[in-house]
Amino acid sequence: MEELITLKSSDGTKFQLARVEAMTSKLIEHAIEDDDCDSDEDNVCEENTEAIPVNVNADILEMVVEFMKHHAIDPLRPISQPLGPNFRSQITQDYYFNFIEEKSVEDIFKLSSAANYLDINPLFDLTVLYCSFQLMDKSAEEIREFLKLPKMTESEEKRAREEHSWMF
Template sequence: MADEGNGIIRLRSSDGKVFELTESAAEISELLKDSPREEDDEVTEIDIVRVASPCLEKVVEFMKHYDEEKMKEIPTPLGGSTFNEVMDQPWYQDFVSDEKMNRDMLFNMLSAANFLGIKPLLDLTCLKVTFQITGKNAEEIRELLRLPELTPEEEAKAREEHSWIFEEA
């Protein structure tokens, strides 16, 4: 068996692309950490059939960087009113910036982080989504999250219970 942390993990995406990272970097993932290894194998290959290559590439990029620079824990309540105030590490700010990651990719990353059990990535993407929602009115949130319209009955109930939201819109 390879020395602990020195082995290589190869992740194969749903569309067949392979991404390589060290065991040490892969340790951040609960799924990968707990996955069985063949003794004497220096290279372990794991199929990640739920994650496509564009997303898996970003996930691996995150894991590699996290191995070099740990992400600070995100406090609750949040210690700032903007994303960059809360997340003050430039690399992580940039990693999920609007320029680098569109909304679809963000949700894919969020799901992938959950699937792979990568808590820091899950926190980072959740925080990003949170700030995308923050301060938006109900209709903007519906559009942002592509939520289905409520039925007239549901709308009436929501209006009854949350009248102030309708007033502010």
């Protein structure tokens, strides 16, 4: 029987996944390993039945768990270098391409943050790659809009143009 791991989101929702799926996250892997064997005299390990608290909201953790479950059976292939001409040329596995393409920009930023926090390198790489292609060949104004950054005041823009002339 496969061991199940329970994750508890920051807003209290619980998600279950197989141990091998949970190991996609280095943070969760370390939490599992730390809980597995608290050495006693007989060197007996007890199964941890408590949920592992994860500082990620349920809506994003649900997407992360979906990713981890799929990654356990069909890992994301390494991203080749140099980068190809577009995102699709880099991500040839339909699941991963569709997974990220279906998300809003806000969700992709939250997924990236969650992947960084949970130390899920394949998910982090996927989100960063997607954002990189979205920003490629964009003007400063288009990048500002994509990243939902507020417009700069005249003095802020003047200072930015002086300090970062290459960007303009």
